[in-house]
Amino acid sequence: MSELTVKPEVILHGISASPGIAYGPTFVYRKAELEVPEYLVTAERCEAEIERLNVALMQTRGQISRIRDQVEKNLGPEEARIFDAHLLVLEDQALISETEREIQTSGKNVEACFNLVSQRYIRAFAEIDDEYLRERAGDIRDVTSRVLHNLLGQTAENLNELLGRRIVVADDITPSDAATLDRSSAMGLVTESGSKTGHAVIVARSMKVPAVVGVREVMDQVENGEEVIVDGYDGVVIIRPSAQALFRYGQLRDEKQTFEKLLMNAVALPSITLDGCEVPLRANIEKEDEVDFVKEHAGAGVGLFRSEYLYLAAPRVPTEDEQYDAYRVVAEAFGAEPVVIRTLDLGGDKPMSGAPHLFPREDNPFLGFRAIRFCLEHLAIFKSQLRAILQASAHGNVHLMFPMISGRREMRKAREVLRECMDELRTEGVAFNPDMPVGSMIEIPSAALTADTLAEECDFFSIGTNDLIQYLIAIDRLNDRTAHLYEPSHPAVVRVLREVVEHAHAAGIKVSVCGEMAGDPVFVSLLLGLGVDELSMTPPLLPAAKYLIRSIKMEDAKDLARRAFELDSPSEIERLCIDFYRKHMLMD
Ligand code: PEP
Ligand code: MG
Numbered sequence: 001m002s003e004l005t006v007k008p009e010v011i012l013h014g015i016s017a018s019p020g021i022a023y024g025p026t027f028v029y030r031k032a033e034l035e036v037p038e039y040l041v042t043a044e045r046c047e048a049e050i051e052r053l054n055v056a057l058m059q060t061r062g063q064i065s066r067i068r069d070q071v072e073k074n075l076g077p078e079e080a081r082i083f084d085a086h087l088l089v090l091e092d093q094a095l096i097s098e099t100e101r102e103i104q105t106s107g108k109n110v111e112a113c114f115n116l117v118s119q120r121y122i123r124a125f126a127e128i129d130d131e132y133l134r135e136r137a138g139d140i141r142d143v144t145s146r147v148l149h150n151l152l153g154q155t156a157e158n159l160n161e162l163l164g165r166r167i168v169v170a171d172d173i174t175p176s177d178a179a180t181l182d183r184s185s186a187m188g189l190v191t192e193s194g195s196k197t198g199h200a201v202i203v204a205r206s207m208k209v210p211a212v213v214g215v216r217e218v219m220d221q222v223e224n225g226e227e228v229i230v231d232g233y234d235g236v237v238i239i240r241p242s243a244q245a246l247f248r249y250g251q252l253r254d255e256k257q258t259f260e261k262l263l264m265n266a267v268a269l270p271s272i273t274l275d276g277c278e279v280p281l282r283a284n285i286e287k288e289d290e291v292d293f294v295k296e297h298a299g300a301g302v303g304l305f306r307s308e309y310l311y312l313a314a315p316r317v318p319t320e321d322e323q324y325d326a327y328r329v330v331a332e333a334f335g336a337e338p339v340v341i342r343t344l345d346l347g348g349d350k351p352m353s354g355a356p357h358l359f360p361r362e363d364n365p366f367l368g369f370r371a372i373r374f375c376l377e378h379l380a381i382f383k384s385q386l387r388a389i390l391q392a393s394a395h396g397n398v399h400l401m402f403p404m405i406s407g408r409r410e411m412r413k414a415r416e417v418l419r420e421c422m423d424e425l426r427t428e429g430v431a432f433n434p435d436m437p438v439g440s441m442i443e444i445p446s447a448a449l450t451a452d453t454l455a456e457e458c459d460f461f462s463i464g465t466n467d468l469i470q471y472l473i474a475i476d477r478l479n480d481r482t483a484h485l486y487e488p489s490h491p492a493v494v495r496v497l498r499e500v501v502e503h504a505h506a507a508g509i510k511v512s513v514c515g516e517m518a519g520d521p522v523f524v525s526l527l528l529g530l531g532v533d534e535l536s537m538t539p540p541l542l543p544a545a546k547y548l549i550r551s552i553k554m555e556d557a558k559d560l561a562r563r564a565f566e567l568d569s570p571s572e573i574e575r576l577c578i579d580f581y582r583k584h585m586l587m588d
Helices: 045-077 077-090 092-106 110-126 132-150 175-180 199-206 241-263 288-296 320-334 371-375 379-395 409-426 445-448 453-455 465-472 491-506 521-529 540-549 554-567 570-584
Strands: 010-015 015-018 019-031 167-168 185-190 212-213 227-232 237-238 281-285 302-306 339-344 397-402 438-443 460-463 510-513 532-536
Touching: 010 045, 015 199, 019 185, 019 241, 045 077, 045 092, 045 110, 045 460, 077 132, 092 110, 110 132, 167 227, 175 199, 175 227, 185 227, 185 453, 199 212, 199 281, 199 540, 212 227, 227 241, 241 540, 281 288, 281 540, 288 320, 302 320, 302 532, 320 339, 320 379, 320 397, 371 379, 371 409, 371 460, 379 397, 379 409, 397 409, 409 438, 409 453, 438 445, 438 453, 445 453, 445 465, 445 491, 453 460, 460 491, 460 570, 491 510, 491 554, 491 570, 521 532, 521 540, 521 554, 521 570, 532 540, 554 570
Parallel strands: 019 167, 167 185, 185 212, 281 302, 281 532, 302 339, 339 397, 397 438, 438 460, 460 510, 510 532
Antiparallel strands: 010 237, 015 212, 019 227, 227 237
C-alpha cells in the first residue's frame, strides 16, 4: 500500500442552525485550558529565559497590533480601542521586572514565573474597589494568556484574526466569541454542542453565515485546514468532500441562490396579506453597525436591539456616552419607525468576558443572576444604560423593553428606576422623550400567566419565544442532547401564546414576537393567526417572511391557529403548519 493514504470523505449530521452552503478550509478552534509546565533551570539559563520573555512580548505586541488594525477596519475605531489597552499591558514595567526577579530568585522556567506573577496581578486588580481599575483584570487576563501561548509555542490564530477565509469548527462558541468573530473571514460555522436558539447561532444567522451545530465528535474527525462543506439547510457537514459531493452542493447552492433572489424581489413591497392586513416586520440586531443590513432587507425598524452585545466582548462596562452614541445611530437611521432597545440581558450564557467579577459561577445560570435581576442589583450600570436610552429617545422613535420580567412587581421596580433617571435628566436639562413607550418581554411562564396584570404596567409586549419555550417545557435552549425536544409547536406553547395575545389586546396593547420562532416561515402564519401584531427577526429572514405574508389571507391563518389549538401533539401541529407553509410558499 502506498505510504500516502488519502483520508476518506466523512459525512456528519447535526442541527441546521443558519441556512446556506459554505465550502472551504477549516479553522479548528480549541479552547483547551493552558497547561503551564514548571521546572527548574540552571543559574546560567536564567538570562536565556528572560530573553525568551522579551521575544514572546514582542511577538504578542505584533499580534495585538495586527488585530487592532483589522478590528479598526472591520468594526471601527471605538472597538479597536480595546486593543490599545491591551498593548499598554505589554508595556507594564512592573509586570516584566517582577517576572525577571521571579526567574532569578526561584530558578524556575519563564512560563511558570510569568504565570505566577500575572495571576497575582489579575487577583490584585479584581479586588480593587474602583470599578474602572477592577475591569483592567480582564485585559491583563487576555494579554497574559496570549503571552503564555507564545512562550509555549502554541497557535496564535484565534476567532478574531482568522488567516484567510475559513470555516470555523469548534467544540462550542460563546456569545463573546461570536461578538469578536472575524466577520470578514468566517464563512461557515460548525460546533459540537449547541442548538438553534443559542446566542452564538443567532449571531451566525444575522451574519448570513451557514451554520450546523450539535455535530458530535466533529473535532476528532477534522484537522485544521482540511476542506469541508457546510450545509446549513439540512444540518450536514461533509469533511474532505468527494468530487460528486462538490458537484451536488454546487448545484444546490445555485438553486438556493435563485430562490433567494426571488424572495428579495418582495423586499421593497408592503408587508400585507392578500386580505389587506398589514404586518410590520422588524429586525433583531446586536450592534449599531447592522443598520444598513436591516435596510437592505427592508426591516421596518428594529424590534429587538440586543444591547448586551455592546458589553459582551468589551474590556470594561461601556460608558453612558458610548452607549448613547450607539443607540442614537440606530434611532436616527430609522426616523419614525420604532427602534425597540432591550435593556441588558447579561448573565445566563452571556457573561461579560471583560468583567468576570460581576458574574460569579452559578450552577444554573439560566435560572440565575440574569438580565433584569442583574440590572436591579447593579443599579449604577442599569441607570447609565437607561439614561443613554432616554437620551437617544430624543433622536427617533425609541421604545424600551425589559428582559426576563417575571411579573408585575418586577416591572414596577424597573419602571421606578426609569422614572428616577427621567427625573435626573430633567434636572440636568437633558432632552429625552417623556412618552417613550415601555414594554416587557414575555419569556418567563409566570409573566405569561399573569399577562393580564402585567399588561397594566406596559405599553407593549414582546414575546421572547427562545426563552419562553425553554422555561415552559424545561428544555435547555443550548443543549444539543435535548434539542429535538425543543418544540415551538408544543400545544403548551400555542395555548400560552394565545392567552398572552388575548390579555394584551384586552388591555389595548400590541404584541410582537421577537424570538427565533418569528423568523421561522413554518410558524409565521400560526403566530399571525393567534393574533400576534408584529414580528421581529434577524434581517436575512425578513424576505421569506414578507413573501409568505403577501401570499396568505389572515382569515386562513386564523383558521390554521384554530385547528392547531384543537390538536394535542407537537408533531401534528408542526405537520399542519408545514402543510400550510408549503401550500403558500411556491412549493406545491
Ligand atoms: C428570546 O428569549 O426569545 C429572546 C428574543 O431573547 P434572547 O434570545 O436574546 O434571550
Ligand atoms: Mg430571551
